[in-house]
Amino acid sequence: MxxxxxxxxxxxxxxxxxxxxxxxxxxxxxxxxxxxxxxxFAEPVGAQTYVSRVQTSDLDLSSASGTRELQQRLSLAARExxxxxxxxxxSGKNDVRKCRDExxxxxxxxxxxxxxxxxxxxxxxxTAQR
Numbered sequence: 673m674x675x676x677x678x679x680x681x682x683x684x685x686x687x688x689x690x691x692x693x694x695x696x697x698x699x700x701x702x703x704x705x706x707x708x709x710x711x712x713f714a715e716p717v718g719a720q721t722y723v724s725r726v727q728t729s730d731l732d733l734s735s736a737s738g739t740r741e742l743q744q745r746l747s748l749a750a751r752e753x754x755x756x757x758x759x760x761x762x763s764g765k766n767d768v769r770k771c772r773d774e775x776x777x778x779x780x781x782x783x784x785x786x787x788x789x790x791x792x793x794x795x796x797x798x799t800a801q802r
Contacts (some may be wrong), residue, residue, distance in 0.1 A: 720802065
């Protein structure tokens with residue numbers, strides 16, 4: 673009898689996988705290869721912008737207590753947008769501290785404009801990218 677490849681015998685020249693261990697090993701290697709290369713095709717995660725809004729309409733900014741309350745609200749908003757780091761992560765703590773300082777600097781950059789806007793009852797935004 674002549675097989676497909678022109679060789680004698682049944683199924684000569686035709687690849688078959690009858691050994692279950694060989695099938696399982698091949699499937700495992702293909703799966704491992706796909707899992708290993710999947711992160712290479714993933715989209716990089718960009719920095720996200722976090723925003724916290726600070727209400728000012730209820731503050732009397734002509735008084736010291738009103739401006740102190742505004743600063744406390746801005747500080748709290750900076751804590752919210754920058755998050756927190758583990759106590760064991762010194763580098764992360766420093767990054768959070770830097771983020772808070774930068775967020776407050778952006779929010780209070782022009783003190784005169786800030787007070788004018790807040791006096792009119794504007795909602796101030798504190799932002800951070802991380």
